Amino acid sequence: MLKFILKRLAFLPFVLFGVTALLFTCLQFLSPEMRAALYVKDPRQLSQLDAVIEKYGLRKPLPVQYGIWLKQVAHGDLGYSETAKMPVADAIRSFFPATFELTLVTFFPIMIVGVFFGVLSAVYRDKFIDHLTRFVAITGYSLPSFVLGLGLLMVFYGRLHWFPPGRYTLDTDMLVHSDAFRHWTGLLTLDCLLNRQWAAALDVAEHMVLPAATLLYISVALLLRITRSSMLEELTKDYVRTARAKGLPERVIIRK
Structure with a gap:
Protein backbone atom coordinates (compact mmCIF):
# COMPACT_ATOMS: atom_id res chain seq x y z
CA MET A 1 0.00 0.00 0.00
CA LEU A 78 -3.11 31.74 -7.50
CA GLY A 79 -5.73 34.03 -9.00
CA TYR A 80 -9.15 35.18 -7.82
CA SER A 81 -12.00 32.92 -6.67
CA GLU A 82 -15.42 34.00 -7.93
CA THR A 83 -17.04 31.55 -5.51
CA ALA A 84 -15.30 32.79 -2.37
CA LYS A 85 -15.11 36.40 -3.61
CA MET A 86 -11.46 36.67 -2.56
CA PRO A 87 -8.00 35.72 -3.85
CA VAL A 88 -7.49 31.96 -4.07
CA ALA A 89 -4.58 32.04 -1.60
CA ASP A 90 -6.76 33.86 0.96
CA ALA A 91 -9.61 31.41 0.33
CA ILE A 92 -7.28 28.47 0.99
CA ARG A 93 -6.09 30.04 4.26
CA SER A 94 -9.70 30.74 5.25
CA PHE A 95 -11.12 27.29 4.52
CA PHE A 96 -8.09 25.15 5.37
CA PRO A 97 -8.80 24.85 9.14
CA ALA A 98 -12.28 23.38 8.50
CA THR A 99 -10.88 21.00 5.88
CA PHE A 100 -8.05 19.92 8.18
CA GLU A 101 -10.46 19.39 11.07
CA LEU A 102 -12.72 17.23 8.90
CA THR A 103 -9.70 15.21 7.77
CA LEU A 104 -8.58 14.64 11.36
CA VAL A 105 -12.04 13.49 12.41
CA THR A 106 -12.35 10.96 9.58
CA PHE A 107 -8.75 9.72 9.25
CA PHE A 108 -8.79 6.89 11.79
CA PRO A 109 -12.33 5.68 10.95
CA ILE A 110 -11.34 5.57 7.27
CA MET A 111 -8.21 3.54 8.01
CA ILE A 112 -9.93 1.13 10.41
CA VAL A 113 -13.05 0.50 8.31
CA GLY A 114 -11.24 0.40 4.96
CA VAL A 115 -8.49 -1.99 6.04
CA PHE A 116 -10.78 -4.24 8.12
CA PHE A 117 -13.40 -4.77 5.41
CA GLY A 118 -10.76 -4.93 2.68
CA VAL A 119 -9.09 -7.85 4.47
CA LEU A 120 -12.46 -9.43 5.23
CA SER A 121 -13.47 -9.17 1.57
CA ALA A 122 -10.26 -10.89 0.44
CA VAL A 123 -10.47 -13.67 3.03
CA TYR A 124 -14.10 -14.45 2.18
CA ARG A 125 -13.70 -14.02 -1.56
CA ASP A 126 -16.89 -14.52 -3.61
CA LYS A 127 -18.97 -14.83 -0.42
CA PHE A 128 -21.78 -12.48 0.62
CA ILE A 129 -19.50 -10.13 2.58
CA ASP A 130 -17.19 -9.89 -0.43
CA HIS A 131 -20.03 -8.99 -2.79
CA LEU A 132 -21.33 -6.41 -0.30
CA THR A 133 -17.97 -4.72 0.21
CA ARG A 134 -17.26 -4.72 -3.52
CA PHE A 135 -20.62 -3.03 -4.12
CA VAL A 136 -19.72 -0.38 -1.54
CA ALA A 137 -16.29 0.06 -3.14
CA ILE A 138 -17.64 0.39 -6.67
CA THR A 139 -20.41 2.84 -5.76
CA GLY A 140 -18.15 4.91 -3.51
CA TYR A 141 -15.33 5.01 -6.05
CA SER A 142 -17.55 5.95 -9.01
CA LEU A 143 -20.03 8.26 -7.26
CA PRO A 144 -19.01 11.95 -7.26
CA SER A 145 -18.64 13.27 -3.72
CA PHE A 146 -20.94 16.23 -4.33
CA VAL A 147 -23.73 13.90 -5.51
CA LEU A 148 -23.40 11.79 -2.37
CA GLY A 149 -23.28 14.93 -0.22
CA LEU A 150 -26.43 16.34 -1.81
CA GLY A 151 -28.17 12.99 -1.39
CA LEU A 152 -27.32 12.87 2.31
CA LEU A 153 -28.55 16.45 2.73
CA MET A 154 -31.85 15.65 1.02
CA VAL A 155 -32.46 12.61 3.22
CA PHE A 156 -31.05 13.50 6.63
CA TYR A 157 -31.80 17.22 6.55
CA GLY A 158 -34.57 17.73 4.02
CA ARG A 159 -36.67 14.69 4.96
CA LEU A 160 -35.65 13.49 8.41
CA HIS A 161 -34.36 16.79 9.89
CA TRP A 162 -31.66 14.90 11.80
CA PHE A 163 -28.54 16.84 10.86
CA PRO A 164 -28.36 20.53 9.87
CA PRO A 165 -26.41 21.95 6.90
CA GLY A 166 -23.66 24.54 7.09
CA ARG A 167 -20.85 24.73 9.63
CA TYR A 168 -22.73 26.00 12.71
CA THR A 169 -25.83 27.89 13.82
CA LEU A 170 -26.20 31.66 14.15
CA ASP A 171 -25.69 31.50 17.92
CA THR A 172 -22.39 29.67 17.51
CA ASP A 173 -21.37 32.08 14.76
CA MET A 174 -21.89 35.03 17.09
CA LEU A 175 -19.96 33.23 19.83
CA VAL A 176 -16.87 32.31 17.78
CA HIS A 177 -16.61 35.85 16.38
CA SER A 178 -16.96 37.51 19.78
CA ASP A 179 -13.99 39.01 21.64
CA ALA A 180 -14.47 36.57 24.53
CA PHE A 181 -13.86 33.52 22.33
CA ARG A 182 -10.19 32.56 21.99
CA HIS A 183 -9.03 30.69 18.89
CA TRP A 184 -6.35 28.45 20.36
CA THR A 185 -5.84 25.98 17.51
CA GLY A 186 -7.99 27.09 14.56
CA LEU A 187 -9.93 23.81 14.87
CA LEU A 188 -13.41 24.95 15.78
CA THR A 189 -14.59 21.91 17.74
CA LEU A 190 -11.42 21.79 19.83
CA ASP A 191 -11.47 25.56 20.37
CA CYS A 192 -15.05 25.36 21.64
CA LEU A 193 -14.00 22.67 24.12
CA LEU A 194 -10.98 24.69 25.25
CA ASN A 195 -13.26 27.69 25.77
CA ARG A 196 -15.64 25.42 27.74
CA GLN A 197 -18.47 26.12 25.33
CA TRP A 198 -19.98 22.64 25.41
CA ALA A 199 -23.18 23.52 23.53
CA ALA A 200 -21.20 25.20 20.75
CA ALA A 201 -18.87 22.19 20.47
CA LEU A 202 -21.87 19.87 20.15
CA ASP A 203 -23.41 22.18 17.55
CA VAL A 204 -20.22 22.15 15.43
CA ALA A 205 -19.97 18.35 15.76
CA GLU A 206 -23.58 17.89 14.60
CA HIS A 207 -22.92 20.05 11.54
CA MET A 208 -19.84 17.96 10.76
CA VAL A 209 -21.70 14.63 10.60
CA LEU A 210 -22.87 14.80 6.97
CA PRO A 211 -19.57 16.09 5.49
CA ALA A 212 -17.70 13.47 7.53
CA ALA A 213 -20.04 10.72 6.34
CA THR A 214 -19.50 11.78 2.71
CA LEU A 215 -15.72 11.82 3.05
CA LEU A 216 -15.77 8.54 4.98
CA TYR A 217 -17.77 6.68 2.33
CA ILE A 218 -15.74 7.95 -0.63
CA SER A 219 -12.37 7.36 1.05
CA VAL A 220 -13.27 3.96 2.50
CA ALA A 221 -14.29 2.79 -0.97
CA LEU A 222 -10.85 3.58 -2.39
CA LEU A 223 -8.93 2.12 0.56
CA LEU A 224 -11.13 -0.99 0.53
CA ARG A 225 -10.27 -1.68 -3.12
CA ILE A 226 -6.55 -1.23 -2.53
CA THR A 227 -6.54 -3.40 0.61
CA ARG A 228 -8.56 -6.18 -1.03
CA SER A 229 -6.30 -6.31 -4.09
CA SER A 230 -3.14 -6.31 -1.96
CA MET A 231 -4.51 -8.99 0.35
CA LEU A 232 -5.56 -11.27 -2.52
CA GLU A 233 -2.09 -10.95 -4.01
CA GLU A 234 -0.41 -11.81 -0.69
CA LEU A 235 -2.64 -14.84 -0.08
CA THR A 236 -1.34 -16.47 -3.28
CA LYS A 237 2.35 -16.18 -2.37
CA ASP A 238 4.55 -19.13 -1.46
CA TYR A 239 5.11 -18.25 2.18
CA VAL A 240 1.35 -18.29 2.80
CA ARG A 241 0.99 -21.71 1.16
CA THR A 242 3.93 -22.95 3.23
CA ALA A 243 2.34 -21.70 6.44
CA ARG A 244 -0.90 -23.48 5.58
CA ALA A 245 0.95 -26.69 4.71
CA LYS A 246 2.60 -26.60 8.14
CA GLY A 247 -0.83 -26.47 9.77
CA LEU A 248 -0.74 -22.88 10.96
CA PRO A 249 -4.28 -21.68 11.86
CA GLU A 250 -5.90 -19.50 9.20
CA ARG A 251 -6.56 -16.65 11.63
CA VAL A 252 -2.84 -16.53 12.50
CA ILE A 253 -1.89 -16.42 8.81
CA ILE A 254 -4.34 -13.60 8.15
CA ARG A 255 -3.15 -11.64 11.17
CA LYS A 256 0.49 -11.96 10.14
Missing part, protein backbone atom coordinates in the same frame (compact mmCIF):
# COMPACT_ATOMS: atom_id res chain seq x y z
CA LEU A 2 2.89 2.34 0.84
CA LYS A 3 4.41 1.65 -2.57
CA PHE A 4 1.07 2.51 -4.22
CA ILE A 5 0.83 5.81 -2.31
CA LEU A 6 4.43 6.79 -3.11
CA LYS A 7 3.87 5.96 -6.77
CA ARG A 8 0.78 8.17 -6.89
CA LEU A 9 2.65 11.02 -5.17
CA ALA A 10 5.51 10.71 -7.66
CA PHE A 11 3.08 11.08 -10.58
CA LEU A 12 1.27 14.04 -8.99
CA PRO A 13 3.49 16.80 -10.51
CA PHE A 14 3.04 15.29 -13.98
CA VAL A 15 -0.73 15.11 -13.49
CA LEU A 16 -0.88 18.74 -12.36
CA PHE A 17 1.23 19.80 -15.32
CA GLY A 18 -0.98 17.87 -17.74
CA VAL A 19 -4.25 19.18 -16.30
CA THR A 20 -3.15 22.82 -16.20
CA ALA A 21 -1.65 22.64 -19.70
CA LEU A 22 -4.87 21.12 -21.03
CA LEU A 23 -6.96 23.84 -19.38
CA PHE A 24 -4.76 26.55 -20.88
CA THR A 25 -5.13 24.94 -24.30
CA CYS A 26 -8.93 24.82 -23.97
CA LEU A 27 -9.03 28.47 -22.89
CA GLN A 28 -7.39 29.46 -26.17
CA PHE A 29 -10.78 28.95 -27.84
CA LEU A 30 -11.91 32.10 -25.99
CA SER A 31 -10.90 35.53 -27.19
CA PRO A 32 -8.36 37.52 -25.12
CA GLU A 33 -11.16 39.87 -24.05
CA MET A 34 -13.29 36.97 -22.77
CA ARG A 35 -10.33 35.52 -20.85
CA ALA A 36 -9.46 38.94 -19.44
CA ALA A 37 -13.02 39.25 -18.10
CA LEU A 38 -12.30 36.25 -15.85
CA TYR A 39 -9.72 38.35 -13.98
CA VAL A 40 -12.12 41.24 -13.39
CA LYS A 41 -13.42 41.45 -9.82
CA ASP A 42 -15.74 44.42 -10.31
CA PRO A 43 -18.02 45.11 -13.34
CA ARG A 44 -16.73 48.69 -13.31
CA GLN A 45 -13.29 47.38 -14.28
CA LEU A 46 -14.53 46.05 -17.63
CA SER A 47 -13.23 49.22 -19.27
CA GLN A 48 -9.71 48.18 -18.24
CA LEU A 49 -9.65 44.89 -20.17
CA ASP A 50 -6.75 46.04 -22.36
CA ALA A 51 -4.62 46.57 -19.24
CA VAL A 52 -5.53 43.09 -17.98
CA ILE A 53 -4.66 41.55 -21.37
CA GLU A 54 -1.30 43.30 -21.33
CA LYS A 55 -0.57 42.32 -17.70
CA TYR A 56 -1.23 38.61 -18.22
CA GLY A 57 0.05 38.45 -21.81
CA LEU A 58 -3.23 37.05 -23.12
CA ARG A 59 -2.32 37.86 -26.74
CA LYS A 60 1.05 36.12 -26.51
CA PRO A 61 1.70 32.51 -27.63
CA LEU A 62 0.37 29.73 -25.41
CA PRO A 63 3.78 28.66 -23.98
CA VAL A 64 4.49 32.26 -22.96
CA GLN A 65 1.08 32.60 -21.27
CA TYR A 66 1.62 29.34 -19.42
CA GLY A 67 5.07 30.50 -18.30
CA ILE A 68 3.61 33.76 -16.97
CA TRP A 69 1.00 31.82 -15.01
CA LEU A 70 3.63 29.45 -13.55
CA LYS A 71 5.70 32.45 -12.46
CA GLN A 72 2.68 33.97 -10.71
CA VAL A 73 1.92 30.66 -8.97
CA ALA A 74 5.54 30.43 -7.81
CA HIS A 75 5.11 33.86 -6.19
CA GLY A 76 1.89 32.83 -4.43
CA ASP A 77 -0.55 34.49 -6.84
Whole structure:
Protein backbone atom coordinates (compact mmCIF):
# COMPACT_ATOMS: atom_id res chain seq x y z
CA MET A 1 0.00 0.00 0.00
CA LEU A 2 2.89 2.34 0.84
CA LYS A 3 4.41 1.65 -2.57
CA PHE A 4 1.07 2.51 -4.22
CA ILE A 5 0.83 5.81 -2.31
CA LEU A 6 4.43 6.79 -3.11
CA LYS A 7 3.87 5.96 -6.77
CA ARG A 8 0.78 8.17 -6.89
CA LEU A 9 2.65 11.02 -5.17
CA ALA A 10 5.51 10.71 -7.66
CA PHE A 11 3.08 11.08 -10.58
CA LEU A 12 1.27 14.04 -8.99
CA PRO A 13 3.49 16.80 -10.51
CA PHE A 14 3.04 15.29 -13.98
CA VAL A 15 -0.73 15.11 -13.49
CA LEU A 16 -0.88 18.74 -12.36
CA PHE A 17 1.23 19.80 -15.32
CA GLY A 18 -0.98 17.87 -17.74
CA VAL A 19 -4.25 19.18 -16.30
CA THR A 20 -3.15 22.82 -16.20
CA ALA A 21 -1.65 22.64 -19.70
CA LEU A 22 -4.87 21.12 -21.03
CA LEU A 23 -6.96 23.84 -19.38
CA PHE A 24 -4.76 26.55 -20.88
CA THR A 25 -5.13 24.94 -24.30
CA CYS A 26 -8.93 24.82 -23.97
CA LEU A 27 -9.03 28.47 -22.89
CA GLN A 28 -7.39 29.46 -26.17
CA PHE A 29 -10.78 28.95 -27.84
CA LEU A 30 -11.91 32.10 -25.99
CA SER A 31 -10.90 35.53 -27.19
CA PRO A 32 -8.36 37.52 -25.12
CA GLU A 33 -11.16 39.87 -24.05
CA MET A 34 -13.29 36.97 -22.77
CA ARG A 35 -10.33 35.52 -20.85
CA ALA A 36 -9.46 38.94 -19.44
CA ALA A 37 -13.02 39.25 -18.10
CA LEU A 38 -12.30 36.25 -15.85
CA TYR A 39 -9.72 38.35 -13.98
CA VAL A 40 -12.12 41.24 -13.39
CA LYS A 41 -13.42 41.45 -9.82
CA ASP A 42 -15.74 44.42 -10.31
CA PRO A 43 -18.02 45.11 -13.34
CA ARG A 44 -16.73 48.69 -13.31
CA GLN A 45 -13.29 47.38 -14.28
CA LEU A 46 -14.53 46.05 -17.63
CA SER A 47 -13.23 49.22 -19.27
CA GLN A 48 -9.71 48.18 -18.24
CA LEU A 49 -9.65 44.89 -20.17
CA ASP A 50 -6.75 46.04 -22.36
CA ALA A 51 -4.62 46.57 -19.24
CA VAL A 52 -5.53 43.09 -17.98
CA ILE A 53 -4.66 41.55 -21.37
CA GLU A 54 -1.30 43.30 -21.33
CA LYS A 55 -0.57 42.32 -17.70
CA TYR A 56 -1.23 38.61 -18.22
CA GLY A 57 0.05 38.45 -21.81
CA LEU A 58 -3.23 37.05 -23.12
CA ARG A 59 -2.32 37.86 -26.74
CA LYS A 60 1.05 36.12 -26.51
CA PRO A 61 1.70 32.51 -27.63
CA LEU A 62 0.37 29.73 -25.41
CA PRO A 63 3.78 28.66 -23.98
CA VAL A 64 4.49 32.26 -22.96
CA GLN A 65 1.08 32.60 -21.27
CA TYR A 66 1.62 29.34 -19.42
CA GLY A 67 5.07 30.50 -18.30
CA ILE A 68 3.61 33.76 -16.97
CA TRP A 69 1.00 31.82 -15.01
CA LEU A 70 3.63 29.45 -13.55
CA LYS A 71 5.70 32.45 -12.46
CA GLN A 72 2.68 33.97 -10.71
CA VAL A 73 1.92 30.66 -8.97
CA ALA A 74 5.54 30.43 -7.81
CA HIS A 75 5.11 33.86 -6.19
CA GLY A 76 1.89 32.83 -4.43
CA ASP A 77 -0.55 34.49 -6.84
CA LEU A 78 -3.11 31.74 -7.50
CA GLY A 79 -5.73 34.03 -9.00
CA TYR A 80 -9.15 35.18 -7.82
CA SER A 81 -12.00 32.92 -6.67
CA GLU A 82 -15.42 34.00 -7.93
CA THR A 83 -17.04 31.55 -5.51
CA ALA A 84 -15.30 32.79 -2.37
CA LYS A 85 -15.11 36.40 -3.61
CA MET A 86 -11.46 36.67 -2.56
CA PRO A 87 -8.00 35.72 -3.85
CA VAL A 88 -7.49 31.96 -4.07
CA ALA A 89 -4.58 32.04 -1.60
CA ASP A 90 -6.76 33.86 0.96
CA ALA A 91 -9.61 31.41 0.33
CA ILE A 92 -7.28 28.47 0.99
CA ARG A 93 -6.09 30.04 4.26
CA SER A 94 -9.70 30.74 5.25
CA PHE A 95 -11.12 27.29 4.52
CA PHE A 96 -8.09 25.15 5.37
CA PRO A 97 -8.80 24.85 9.14
CA ALA A 98 -12.28 23.38 8.50
CA THR A 99 -10.88 21.00 5.88
CA PHE A 100 -8.05 19.92 8.18
CA GLU A 101 -10.46 19.39 11.07
CA LEU A 102 -12.72 17.23 8.90
CA THR A 103 -9.70 15.21 7.77
CA LEU A 104 -8.58 14.64 11.36
CA VAL A 105 -12.04 13.49 12.41
CA THR A 106 -12.35 10.96 9.58
CA PHE A 107 -8.75 9.72 9.25
CA PHE A 108 -8.79 6.89 11.79
CA PRO A 109 -12.33 5.68 10.95
CA ILE A 110 -11.34 5.57 7.27
CA MET A 111 -8.21 3.54 8.01
CA ILE A 112 -9.93 1.13 10.41
CA VAL A 113 -13.05 0.50 8.31
CA GLY A 114 -11.24 0.40 4.96
CA VAL A 115 -8.49 -1.99 6.04
CA PHE A 116 -10.78 -4.24 8.12
CA PHE A 117 -13.40 -4.77 5.41
CA GLY A 118 -10.76 -4.93 2.68
CA VAL A 119 -9.09 -7.85 4.47
CA LEU A 120 -12.46 -9.43 5.23
CA SER A 121 -13.47 -9.17 1.57
CA ALA A 122 -10.26 -10.89 0.44
CA VAL A 123 -10.47 -13.67 3.03
CA TYR A 124 -14.10 -14.45 2.18
CA ARG A 125 -13.70 -14.02 -1.56
CA ASP A 126 -16.89 -14.52 -3.61
CA LYS A 127 -18.97 -14.83 -0.42
CA PHE A 128 -21.78 -12.48 0.62
CA ILE A 129 -19.50 -10.13 2.58
CA ASP A 130 -17.19 -9.89 -0.43
CA HIS A 131 -20.03 -8.99 -2.79
CA LEU A 132 -21.33 -6.41 -0.30
CA THR A 133 -17.97 -4.72 0.21
CA ARG A 134 -17.26 -4.72 -3.52
CA PHE A 135 -20.62 -3.03 -4.12
CA VAL A 136 -19.72 -0.38 -1.54
CA ALA A 137 -16.29 0.06 -3.14
CA ILE A 138 -17.64 0.39 -6.67
CA THR A 139 -20.41 2.84 -5.76
CA GLY A 140 -18.15 4.91 -3.51
CA TYR A 141 -15.33 5.01 -6.05
CA SER A 142 -17.55 5.95 -9.01
CA LEU A 143 -20.03 8.26 -7.26
CA PRO A 144 -19.01 11.95 -7.26
CA SER A 145 -18.64 13.27 -3.72
CA PHE A 146 -20.94 16.23 -4.33
CA VAL A 147 -23.73 13.90 -5.51
CA LEU A 148 -23.40 11.79 -2.37
CA GLY A 149 -23.28 14.93 -0.22
CA LEU A 150 -26.43 16.34 -1.81
CA GLY A 151 -28.17 12.99 -1.39
CA LEU A 152 -27.32 12.87 2.31
CA LEU A 153 -28.55 16.45 2.73
CA MET A 154 -31.85 15.65 1.02
CA VAL A 155 -32.46 12.61 3.22
CA PHE A 156 -31.05 13.50 6.63
CA TYR A 157 -31.80 17.22 6.55
CA GLY A 158 -34.57 17.73 4.02
CA ARG A 159 -36.67 14.69 4.96
CA LEU A 160 -35.65 13.49 8.41
CA HIS A 161 -34.36 16.79 9.89
CA TRP A 162 -31.66 14.90 11.80
CA PHE A 163 -28.54 16.84 10.86
CA PRO A 164 -28.36 20.53 9.87
CA PRO A 165 -26.41 21.95 6.90
CA GLY A 166 -23.66 24.54 7.09
CA ARG A 167 -20.85 24.73 9.63
CA TYR A 168 -22.73 26.00 12.71
CA THR A 169 -25.83 27.89 13.82
CA LEU A 170 -26.20 31.66 14.15
CA ASP A 171 -25.69 31.50 17.92
CA THR A 172 -22.39 29.67 17.51
CA ASP A 173 -21.37 32.08 14.76
CA MET A 174 -21.89 35.03 17.09
CA LEU A 175 -19.96 33.23 19.83
CA VAL A 176 -16.87 32.31 17.78
CA HIS A 177 -16.61 35.85 16.38
CA SER A 178 -16.96 37.51 19.78
CA ASP A 179 -13.99 39.01 21.64
CA ALA A 180 -14.47 36.57 24.53
CA PHE A 181 -13.86 33.52 22.33
CA ARG A 182 -10.19 32.56 21.99
CA HIS A 183 -9.03 30.69 18.89
CA TRP A 184 -6.35 28.45 20.36
CA THR A 185 -5.84 25.98 17.51
CA GLY A 186 -7.99 27.09 14.56
CA LEU A 187 -9.93 23.81 14.87
CA LEU A 188 -13.41 24.95 15.78
CA THR A 189 -14.59 21.91 17.74
CA LEU A 190 -11.42 21.79 19.83
CA ASP A 191 -11.47 25.56 20.37
CA CYS A 192 -15.05 25.36 21.64
CA LEU A 193 -14.00 22.67 24.12
CA LEU A 194 -10.98 24.69 25.25
CA ASN A 195 -13.26 27.69 25.77
CA ARG A 196 -15.64 25.42 27.74
CA GLN A 197 -18.47 26.12 25.33
CA TRP A 198 -19.98 22.64 25.41
CA ALA A 199 -23.18 23.52 23.53
CA ALA A 200 -21.20 25.20 20.75
CA ALA A 201 -18.87 22.19 20.47
CA LEU A 202 -21.87 19.87 20.15
CA ASP A 203 -23.41 22.18 17.55
CA VAL A 204 -20.22 22.15 15.43
CA ALA A 205 -19.97 18.35 15.76
CA GLU A 206 -23.58 17.89 14.60
CA HIS A 207 -22.92 20.05 11.54
CA MET A 208 -19.84 17.96 10.76
CA VAL A 209 -21.70 14.63 10.60
CA LEU A 210 -22.87 14.80 6.97
CA PRO A 211 -19.57 16.09 5.49
CA ALA A 212 -17.70 13.47 7.53
CA ALA A 213 -20.04 10.72 6.34
CA THR A 214 -19.50 11.78 2.71
CA LEU A 215 -15.72 11.82 3.05
CA LEU A 216 -15.77 8.54 4.98
CA TYR A 217 -17.77 6.68 2.33
CA ILE A 218 -15.74 7.95 -0.63
CA SER A 219 -12.37 7.36 1.05
CA VAL A 220 -13.27 3.96 2.50
CA ALA A 221 -14.29 2.79 -0.97
CA LEU A 222 -10.85 3.58 -2.39
CA LEU A 223 -8.93 2.12 0.56
CA LEU A 224 -11.13 -0.99 0.53
CA ARG A 225 -10.27 -1.68 -3.12
CA ILE A 226 -6.55 -1.23 -2.53
CA THR A 227 -6.54 -3.40 0.61
CA ARG A 228 -8.56 -6.18 -1.03
CA SER A 229 -6.30 -6.31 -4.09
CA SER A 230 -3.14 -6.31 -1.96
CA MET A 231 -4.51 -8.99 0.35
CA LEU A 232 -5.56 -11.27 -2.52
CA GLU A 233 -2.09 -10.95 -4.01
CA GLU A 234 -0.41 -11.81 -0.69
CA LEU A 235 -2.64 -14.84 -0.08
CA THR A 236 -1.34 -16.47 -3.28
CA LYS A 237 2.35 -16.18 -2.37
CA ASP A 238 4.55 -19.13 -1.46
CA TYR A 239 5.11 -18.25 2.18
CA VAL A 240 1.35 -18.29 2.80
CA ARG A 241 0.99 -21.71 1.16
CA THR A 242 3.93 -22.95 3.23
CA ALA A 243 2.34 -21.70 6.44
CA ARG A 244 -0.90 -23.48 5.58
CA ALA A 245 0.95 -26.69 4.71
CA LYS A 246 2.60 -26.60 8.14
CA GLY A 247 -0.83 -26.47 9.77
CA LEU A 248 -0.74 -22.88 10.96
CA PRO A 249 -4.28 -21.68 11.86
CA GLU A 250 -5.90 -19.50 9.20
CA ARG A 251 -6.56 -16.65 11.63
CA VAL A 252 -2.84 -16.53 12.50
CA ILE A 253 -1.89 -16.42 8.81
CA ILE A 254 -4.34 -13.60 8.15
CA ARG A 255 -3.15 -11.64 11.17
CA LYS A 256 0.49 -11.96 10.14
